[in-house]
Amino acid sequence: MNDIRSDPSRTDTGAAAGLDLSQFHQVFYEEAGENIDNMEQMLLHIDLAEASDEDLNAIFRCAHSVKGGAATFGFADVAELTHQMETLLDRLRRHELAPTPAMVDVLLQSGDALRAMLARHQSGQGGPVDTQALLQDIRSITQPGHEDGSRGSTPALPAGPGSAPAPASVPAPTIVAQASTESVPDGSRRLRLTLGPLQDPSRAQDVVDLFREIGGLGTITALPQAQDDDRLHRYELVTSSSDDELVDLFGFHVSREEIRLEPATPINVPTNAPIHAPTAALAPAAAPAAASAPQPAPAPPAVSLDAPDGSYGLFAGAPGAPQATPQATPHGPEAVTTAVAPHSSPGAEAGAAVPARTAAPARADRAPATPGSDATTLRVSVDKVDQLINLVGELVITQAMLAQTGKALDLAQHPQLASGLADLERNTRDLQEAVMSIRMIPMSVVFNRFPRMLRDLATRLGKKVELVQVGEATELDKGLVEKITDPLTHLVRNACDHGIEPPDERQARGKPEHGTLTLVASHQGGSIIIEVRDDGRGLNRGKLLSKARERGLSAPDSLSDSEVWGLIFEPGFSTAEAVTDVSGRGVGMDVVKRNITALGGTVEIESLQGHGMTVRVRLPLTLAIMDGMSVGVGAECYIMPLASVVESSQVRPQMIRTIGGASRLVEVRGEYMPVIELEEVFDVPRGDRERGTPIMVVVEAEGLRAALLVDEVLGQQQVVVKNLESNYRKVPDVSGATIMGDGRVALILDVVSLVRRSRH
Amino acid sequence: MHSILAVDDSTSMRQMVSFTLRNAGFSVVEAIDGLDAWEKTLMQDFNLVLTDQNMPRLDGIGLTRRLRETERYAAIPILILTTESSDQMKQAGRAAGATGWLVKPFDPVRLIEVIHKVIR
Numbered sequence: 001m002n003d004i005r006s007d008p009s010r011t012d013t014g015a016a017a018g019l020d021l022s023q024f025h026q027v028f029y030e031e032a033g034e035n036i037d038n039m040e041q042m043l044l045h046i047d048l049a050e051a052s053d054e055d056l057n058a059i060f061r062c063a064h065s066v067k068g069g070a071a072t073f074g075f076a077d078v079a080e081l082t083h084q085m086e087t088l089l090d091r092l093r094r095h096e097l098a099p100t101p102a103m104v105d106v107l108l109q110s111g112d113a114l115r116a117m118l119a120r121h122q123s124g125q126g127g128p129v130d131t132q133a134l135l136q137d138i139r140s141i142t143q144p145g146h147e148d149g150s151r152g153s154t155p156a157l158p159a160g161p162g163s164a165p166a167p168a169s170v171p172a173p174t175i176v177a178q179a180s181t182e183s184v185p186d187g188s189r190r191l192r193l194t195l196g197p198l199q200d201p202s203r204a205q206d207v208v209d210l211f212r213e214i215g216g217l218g219t220i221t222a223l224p225q226a227q228d229d230d231r232l233h234r235y236e237l238v239t240s241s242s243d244d245e246l247v248d249l250f251g252f253h254v255s256r257e258e259i260r261l262e263p264a265t266p267i268n269v270p271t272n273a274p275i276h277a278p279t280a281a282l283a284p285a286a287a288p289a290a291a292s293a294p295q296p297a298p299a300p301p302a303v304s305l306d307a308p309d310g311s312y313g314l315f316a317g318a319p320g321a322p323q324a325t326p327q328a329t330p331h332g333p334e335a336v337t338t339a340v341a342p343h344s345s346p347g348a349e350a351g352a353a354v355p356a357r358t359a360a361p362a363r364a365d366r367a368p369a370t371p372g373s374d375a376t377t378l379r380v381s382v383d384k385v386d387q388l389i390n391l392v393g394e395l396v397i398t399q400a401m402l403a404q405t406g407k408a409l410d411l412a413q414h415p416q417l418a419s420g421l422a423d424l425e426r427n428t429r430d431l432q433e434a435v436m437s438i439r440m441i442p443m444s445v446v447f448n449r450f451p452r453m454l455r456d457l458a459t460r461l462g463k464k465v466e467l468v469q470v471g472e473a474t475e476l477d478k479g480l481v482e483k484i485t486d487p488l489t490h491l492v493r494n495a496c497d498h499g500i501e502p503p504d505e506r507q508a509r510g511k512p513e514h515g516t517l518t519l520v521a522s523h524q525g526g527s528i529i530i531e532v533r534d535d536g537r538g539l540n541r542g543k544l545l546s547k548a549r550e551r552g553l554s555a556p557d558s559l560s561d562s563e564v565w566g567l568i569f570e571p572g573f574s575t576a577e578a579v580t581d582v583s584g585r586g587v588g589m590d591v592v593k594r595n596i597t598a599l600g601g602t603v604e605i606e607s608l609q610g611h612g613m614t615v616r617v618r619l620p621l622t623l624a625i626m627d628g629m630s631v632g633v634g635a636e637c638y639i640m641p642l643a644s645v646v647e648s649s650q651v652r653p654q655m656i657r658t659i660g661g662a663s664r665l666v667e668v669r670g671e672y673m674p675v676i677e678l679e680e681v682f683d684v685p686r687g688d689r690e691r692g693t694p695i696m697v698v699v700e701a702e703g704l705r706a707a708l709l710v711d712e713v714l715g716q717q718q719v720v721v722k723n724l725e726s727n728y729r730k731v732p733d734v735s736g737a738t739i740m741g742d743g744r745v746a747l748i749l750d751v752v753s754l755v756r757r758s759r760h
Numbered sequence: 761m762h763s764i765l766a767v768d769d770s771t772s773m774r775q776m777v778s779f780t781l782r783n784a785g786f787s788v789v790e791a792i793d794g795l796d797a798w799e800k801t802l803m804q805d806f807n808l809v810l811t812d813q814n815m816p817r818l819d820g821i822g823l824t825r826r827l828r829e830t831e832r833y834a835a836i837p838i839l840i841l842t843t844e845s846s847d848q849m850k851q852a853g854r855a856a857g858a859t860g861w862l863v864k865p866f867d868p869v870r871l872i873e874v875i876h877k878v879i880r
Contacts, residue, residue, distance in 0.1 A: 065769065068842075071843065086843075
C-alpha cells in the first residue's frame with residue numbers, strides 16, 4: 001500500500017484495491033490513439049517561428065493525457081516516453097525553449113513509437129519497443145547540458161527585457177505563510193537569505209520580484225523583520241539553485257556584500273519542523289471518517305495508517321479541508337497536527353465562515369449516474385452500422401413492393417392504406433438518408449495522413465513540398481473512404497516523387513523553391529471529386545509517346561493530349577528515368593485506375609508541361625444506394641444512374657442518321673452524339689411486342705454524351721445496388737443489379753462503359 | 761448519498777475515477793472539462809469536486825478559482841487529481857483555493873480515503 005507511484009513496474013495501480021482495470025483499457029487505447037493523432041496533426045501544422053500558446057498547450061495536453069492514462073493503467077513504457085515528451089513540451093509552452101524542427105521530428109517519432117507500444121499492449125503480441133535512443137534524444141533536447149549555463153546567465157536577463165523567458169503563464173511562486181507545511185521538492189534546499197543592511201529598502205522588494213519573475217527557481221517567503229537592525233531583510237527560500245547562482249542573481253539589485261545565504265535551521269526557523277505529520281496522529285481522523293460514510297468496499301481502514309507522506313495531498317487550512325485553522329499560523333508544526341487532530345471530525349466546518357450546507361445530500365440522490373457525459377458521440381462498430389444499412393436496404397425494397405402492389409388497388413377505396421403507403425415511403429426515405437449519413441465521414445480522415453507522409457517523403461527526396469488541403473470536410477461513404485485511401489496515397493506519392501522538382505531545378509526554372517501539392521475534395525451532383533494537383537514538371541507528351549511505342553503500344557501522333565496522358569494508366573508504364581525507393585518504377589498507376597474504376601469512379605488527368613499536373617478522381621458518393629431511372633426495353637427493365645441522365649425525349653426515326661455504314665448519330669440541341677440501341681447491346685428478345693416510338697435518354701459520362709434508345713421510361717427511384725460480380729459474374733456494360741418493387745431483378749447500366757464503347 | 765463531480769477530459773480516466781467512486785458508494789456526475797463542470801455545478805449541488813488540472817477550455821485551477829468565488833462552493837472540498845506534480849502548480853492550486861492536490865496515477869484506496877477525510 002506504500003507509495004505506488006515510485007514503482008513503475010507495477011501493472012495496475014488498482015489491482016491492490018481489487019479493481020479490474022482492464023475494462024477501461026479499450027477506451028484508453030482509442031483515446032490515446034486519438035491524442036497521438038491530434039498531436040501529430042498539430043505538430044505538422046505548427047508554425048515554428050510563431051507557435052501560439054494555445055497550440056503548444058494543446059500539444060502538451062495530448063501527451064499529458066496519454067501519460068496520465070498510461071500511468072494509471074500500468075503501461076509503464078508508454079508512461080515513460082510520454083513523460084519525457086511532456087517534459088519537453090512543458091518547457092516549450094513555458095517558452096523556456098524555442099521550438100525547432102528537430103523537436104518536431106523527435107516528437108513525431110515518439111508518436112510512432114507510442115502507437116507501436118499501444119498496439120503491442122492491445123494485441124498482446126510482439127516484442128517490446130526500444131525507445132532508449134528516442135528517450136535519449138528527447139532528454140538531450142530538453143536538457144542540452146547547459147543546465148548550469150542557463151541558470152548562470154539568469155542575472156543578465158533583466159538587462160534585456162526582450163530576452164527574458166516570458167514567465168507570464170507560469171504562476172508565480174506563491175509566498176504563502178503556509179508554504180512551510182509543504183514538503184521541500186526533490187533536490188531543493190531550504191535557505192535563509194539575509195539582505196542588507198540596505199539604505200534603500202525597496203531593493204529588497206526588487207530582489208523578491210526578480211526571484212519570482214524568473215520562473216522555476218522556487219519559493220521565497222518573507223520572514224519577520226530583524227529587531228536589531230531594520231535595514232536587514234530576511235527571507236526563506238526553497239530552491240534548487242546553487243548559492244553562487246543566487247548571489248549572481250541577487251547581485252543585480254544589491255551588492256554582493258549585502259547578501260548572506262545560510263541553510264535554514266530548525267532552531268532559528270520553526271518552518272523547518274518535520275514536514276510529515278506523525279503517522280500516529282492520523283489514526284483518530286481516519287476512524288470517524290470511515291464510520292461516517294458508506295463503507296468503501298475495497299478500503300480497509302487500517303491501511304491508511306502507514307501513509308507514506310502523511311499529507312494526503314491536502315493543503316492545510318485550505319477551503320474544504322477538514323481541519324479548523326482559523327488563524328493559520330505562518331509557521332509551526334502545530335498547523336500540521338491540527339490538520340489531523342481528532343477534534344476536527346468530518347462534521348466540523350473549516351475556518352471559513354460559510355454555513356454548512358445540508359440540502360445537498362438530499363438533492364444528490366437524484367443525481368443520475370451518467371456514464372460518459374460526453375454522450376454527444378457514440379462509438380459503434382462498423383458491423384452494426386452495416387447491418388443497419390442492409391436492413392434499410394431490404395426495407396426500401398419491401399416498401400417499393402408495397403407501393404407497387406398498392407398501385408394495382410383502387411386506393412380511393414382504401415384511403416387509410418393510401419396514406420399509410422405514402423407515410424411509409426417518406427419515412428423509409430428519411431430513415432435511409434439518416435442511416436446512410438452515419439456512414440458518411442469527412443475526407444479529412446484520408447487527407448490527414450498526407451501531411452506526415454509528405455513531410456517524410458520530401459525529406460527523403462530532398463524536396464520542399466507544401467501541402468494545401470481544400471474541402472477536407474466533404475463527406476464520403478466510409479466504405480469508399482477506405483478503398484480510396486490507397487489509390488490516393490499512390491497519387492500523392494507519385495506527385496511528390498515524379499512531379500515536383502528538386503529545389504535547385506525549380507529555382508532554375510524560375511519557380512518557387514517550395515513545390516505545392518494541393519488536395520481538393522468537392523461534391524458535384526451525386527459524385528465526389530477528389531483532385532491531386534502539383535505544380536511540378538507536368539507530363540511530357542513526346543516522352544510519353546516514345547515510351548508507349550517502345551512498349552509496343554499503338555501511339556500515333558494524332559492522339560489527343562488527354563489520350564496521351566491516359567497512357568500512364570497502361571500496365572507497366574513508367575515516366576520516371578530513375579527507379580526510386582519511393583514510388584518505384586511508375587508504380588501502379590494502372591492499379592490506381594483499376595481500383596477507382598472498380599468503385600464506379602473515373603480518373604482523368606490534366607497536365608501542362610513545366611507547370612504541373614492534376615489527377616481528378618470522380619467517385620459515386622456511396623456504393624450501397626443509388627438514385628436511378630428505370631427504363632423498359634422489350635420485357636426487360638434497366639436502371640441507369642440518375643446522375644448520368646441529362647434528358648429524355650421521344651425520337652422520330654428520321655432524326656437518326658447513319659454515317660459511314662454502322663455508326664448512327666442523333667442531333668440533340670446542335671450536338672451530334674452516338675446512338676446506343678439497348679435492345680442490341682443486351683440482345684433483348686422482342687417477341688411479339690410491337691415497338692412503338694422509341695424514347696432516347698441522353699446520358700453523360702466522362703464529359704461525353706450518348707443517346708440510349710429505350711421503349712419507355714418507367715420512373716425514377718432509389719435502388720439498392722447489389723454487386724453482380726460477387727453474386728454472379730462480371731457482365732460487360734452492367735455495373736450491378738437491383739431488386740425492383742415487383743420483385744423482378746433489373747440490371748444497372750454501366751453508363752461509362754456504354755458511352756465509351758459508342759465513341760470507339 | 762454524497763455526490764461527487766468528477767472532471768477529466770480523458771474518457772478512460774473519467775470512467776475509471778467514476779467507477780472507483782461509485783464502487784465506494786458515491787453518486788457521480790462526470791464533466792469533460794472545467795467549463796462543462798462549471799455548468800453542471802450551476803444545475804446541481806455536489807458534496808465534492810474532483811478535477812483534473814490540464815484540460816481544454818478551462819483547467820482545474822481555473823475551475824477551482826471560479827467555484828470559490830461562489831457562495832455555494834466556497835467551502836466545498838475541491839480536489840485536484842493530476843499528473844502535474846510541480847511544486848509551483850501545487851501552490852497555484854492552493855492559491856486558487858483547492859482543498860488538496862493528488863498526483864496520478866492514483867491509488868483507488870487512497871483516493872477514497874482522502875475523499876472520506878474531506879467530504880461532508
